[in-house]
Amino acid sequence: QGLLRRSVSHSFLSFTSISEARQAIQKLTRVRVVDNSALGNTPYHRPPKCIHVYNKTGVGKVGDKILLAIKGEKKKALIVGHKMPGPTMTPRFDSNNVVLIEDNGNPIGTRIKTPIPYILRQREGEFSKVLAIARNFV
Amino acid sequence: CRASSDGKPAKFQPPAKPVIVDKQKQRVERRFLSPEFIPPRGRTDPLKYYMERKDMIQRRKVFNIPEFYVGSVLAVTTADPYANNKSNRFVGICIQRGGKGLGATFVLRNVIEGQGVEICYELYSPRIQAIEVLKLEKRLDDNLMYLRDALPEYSTFDMNMKPESHLDHEEIPVNKLQVRMKPKPWSKRWERPKYNIKGIKFELPESKMKEAQKWSQPWLEFDMLREYDTSKIEEQIWKEVNEELKK
Numbered sequence: 001q002g003l004l005r006r007s008v009s010h011s012f013l014s015f016t017s018i019s020e021a022r023q024a025i026q027k028l029t030r031v032r033v034v035d036n037s038a039l040g041n042t043p044y045h046r047p048p049k050c051i052h053v054y055n056k057t058g059v060g061k062v063g064d065k066i067l068l069a070i071k072g073e074k075k076k077a078l079i080v081g082h083k084m085p086g087p088t089m090t091p092r093f094d095s096n097n098v099v100l101i102e103d104n105g106n107p108i109g110t111r112i113k114t115p116i117p118y119i120l121r122q123r124e125g126e127f128s129k130v131l132a133i134a135r136n137f138v
Numbered sequence: 139c140r141a142s143s144d145g146k147p148a149k150f151q152p153p154a155k156p157v158i159v160d161k162q163k164q165r166v167e168r169r170f171l172s173p174e175f176i177p178p179r180g181r182t183d184p185l186k187y188y189m190e191r192k193d194m195i196q197r198r199k200v201f202n203i204p205e206f207y208v209g210s211v212l213a214v215t216t217a218d219p220y221a222n223n224k225s226n227r228f229v230g231i232c233i234q235r236g237g238k239g240l241g242a243t244f245v246l247r248n249v250i251e252g253q254g255v256e257i258c259y260e261l262y263s264p265r266i267q268a269i270e271v272l273k274l275e276k277r278l279d280d281n282l283m284y285l286r287d288a289l290p291e292y293s294t295f296d297m298n299m300k301p302e303s304h305l306d307h308e309e310i311p312v313n314k315l316q317v318r319m320k321p322k323p324w325s326k327r328w329e330r331p332k333y334n335i336k337g338i339k340f341e342l343p344e345s346k347m348k349e350a351q352k353w354s355q356p357w358l359e360f361d362m363l364r365e366y367d368t369s370k371i372e373e374q375i376w377k378e379v380n381e382e383l384k385k
Contacts, residue, residue, distance in 0.1 A: 034253075081253075085258065088243065088258050088259065088260050088263075089216060089257065089258070089259060089260070089263070089265060090257070091255045091256065091257045092255070092256045092257070092258070093253060093254065093255055094253065094254030094255070094256075094286065095253065095254075097253070113251050114250075114251055114252070114253045115250045115251065115253060115255060118218050118220045118221045118226060119220065120220075121220035121221075122220055136250060136251060137221065137226075138226075138228065138250065138255055138257070
């Protein structure tokens, strides 16, 4: 799955390198869904992309909710890790990780194998159900 | 006992005294001064660095910061209000040591469940409860940022790794591992001479390697304005730090 972003299969891209700017998640960023939901794991010819960030600034960090476009549908998601370095002592992941979520905050999947940062525990009230299905913490 | 030629008993010759060679004292003591003690080149008042060094030594008296290099595997336990048991343990390979003075940082990298995680810790932060060196070794480069573009097997370390013992007086082993990379594109063009990386096994064609040499700047090593000789400064700081630590 990590090699997806390296494939240059589109004909309209004439250059060989896709620059990977390590910024946080904003509109049109390709993200990686980490839970075991069917929507996130079935392959599709387009990667899931962010189309809106529910934030005053359009930039999403860990713990922000975003709108994803997956398989032709709109779904809300929660950011659990990004490639941009954050404050010291917080982990920086090698891919932009996201967990699919309903409007009321219930996660769609049943298990999250990838490590989740402990910072999310701060907002235990909103994310308690997502934290309950998470297995590893960093 | 030899029979003398004269027939008289030979004079008693005592055996030669054994020469005791204390091999432990003979070995040259390995000096290690942490790189954040060395002040950067600039025009600031050395008093500022002296005061910072005093604070750094104060912290080191209370909390032991072991000797480690880029490429050694460390386990760090930090105090985290949101973790269970309030403390959080992370094991990883040190890929970079940056910053000078109290803001010195080091970045640990590990691959957990297929996901690469890097955490930048501050050496002198009061949140750090313990730093253990699980494997003390050096690598061919000072900066292992290329591990992000290398195959994940080179960055995976078991979270419950046992510490490997290291003898005090021996030299630190240099791991001459040549790392294999994922297919290009990489986050940085590591084959270029600017990064001067020796720890990658480049499997690129010769033409690409030659093209990368176009960006070499051979005049840089002869540039006298860029020279920063730290040997004398290191001697001074070494003496100062050792005196303070003994108090």
